[in-house]
Amino acid sequence: MKLATWNVNSLNVRLPHVLEWLQAQAAGDEIDVLVLQETKLTDDKFPAQAFLDLGYEIAFFGQKTYNGVAIISKHPLLDVHKNIVGFEDDMARVISASVLGIRVIGAYFPNGQSPESDKFAYKMRWLEALTHWVRALSAQSEPIALMGDFNITWDDLDVWDPVELAGSIHCTDEERAHFKNLLDIGLFDAFRQLHPTEKKFSWWDYREAAFRRNKGLRIDHILLSTALKDQVQACEIDKDARKKERPSDHAPVWVQLDING
DNA sequence: ATGCCTCAGCTCCTGAGA
Numbered sequence: 001m002k003l004a005t006w007n008v009n010s011l012n013v014r015l016p017h018v019l020e021w022l023q024a025q026a027a028g029d030e031i032d033v034l035v036l037q038e039t040k041l042t043d044d045k046f047p048a049q050a051f052l053d054l055g056y057e058i059a060f061f062g063q064k065t066y067n068g069v070a071i072i073s074k075h076p077l078l079d080v081h082k083n084i085v086g087f088e089d090d091m092a093r094v095i096s097a098s099v100l101g102i103r104v105i106g107a108y109f110p111n112g113q114s115p116e117s118d119k120f121a122y123k124m125r126w127l128e129a130l131t132h133w134v135r136a137l138s139a140q141s142e143p144i145a146l147m148g149d150f151n152i153t154w155d156d157l158d159v160w161d162p163v164e165l166a167g168s169i170h171c172t173d174e175e176r177a178h179f180k181n182l183l184d185i186g187l188f189d190a191f192r193q194l195h196p197t198e199k200k201f202s203w204w205d206y207r208e209a210a211f212r213r214n215k216g217l218r219i220d221h222i223l224l225s226t227a228l229k230d231q232v233q234a235c236e237i238d239k240d241a242r243k244k245e246r247p248s249d250h251a252p253v254w255v256q257l258d259i260n261g
Numbered sequence: 262a263t264g265c266c267t268c269a270g271c272t273c274c275t276g277a278g279a
Contacts (some may be wrong), residue, residue, distance in 0.1 A: 002271085009267075009268070009278080010268055010269080012268090012269090013267090013268075038268095038278085040268075040269070045267090064269080064270085065268085065269050065270070065276095065277090066269085066277075111277080111278060111279060112277085112279090113277085113278085144279080149277070149279095151278095168279095169279065170279065203265095203279070205265090205266075205279065206265090206266035206267055206278095207263085207265045207266045207267090208265060208266085209265090210266090217279075219279080246267090249266085249278085249279080
């Protein structure tokens with residue numbers, strides 16, 4: 001079973017990339033579940049048919065201009081929820097479903113802008129609510145796959161220049177403390193589990209030729225319940241997707257699990 | 262140059278992203 005996450009920065013612009021990527025992956029082990037962030041589409045504009053034509057089921061939750069999330073799945077999507085249950089939010093940031101007995105959560109974490117801003121305070125409240133909700137979910141029997149654009153680096157290995165970016169957004173102690181709280185629920189970082197010392201990034205700024213100079217961050221993550229630890233076979237960041245014409249600023253991340261389906 | 266690039270929208274500039 002292969003799970004993936006990708007912040008596409010406008011599905012309207014990136015739809016051809018996503019379809020091409022799904023089809024290219026299908027040459028090996030196909031993607032079973034893909035969660036998307038920053039679709040930037042209201043639900044009436046979601047390109048549902050394109051995914052249905054490839055044999056995928058879909059669930060989506062969007063809004064105009066900003067945010068917007070979706071789940072694309074080869075298997076039935078059961079018990080779909082939009083946003084963090086129990087947290088009032090006027091932004092479309094989370095969609096979750098049960099897929100083959102796994103509680104899949106696709107999330108677009110708030111950016112936070114800068115530690116002094118109101119947006120950072122919102123990010124802290126949002127993270128608090130997410131952790132509370134995921135903790136409640138973890139008390140149930142289903143293992144969890146929390147995937148998406150976290151907008152948080154776990155540690156300095158995830159940062160191209162940890163000295164220059166120390167204490168800046170995505171790298172603050174407060175954000176990383178929330179990341180640790182999520183792990184403490186009983187989740188592990190699939191990429192780091194398989195690549196303990198590799199400095200690899202999932203996002204590069206469009207500006208300053210950041211991709212060419214590999215000035216990036218690893219902020220897109222797949223956290224899995226520890227019950228799945230022995231089943232993890234591979235986890236990679238597909239940097240090639242960032243090399244395409246008109247790419248998203250994020251690369252997709254996928255994990256292969258030794259589970260039927 | 263966080264004035265750098267990209268995207269959406271009450272679109273020819275502005276706000277936001279990270």
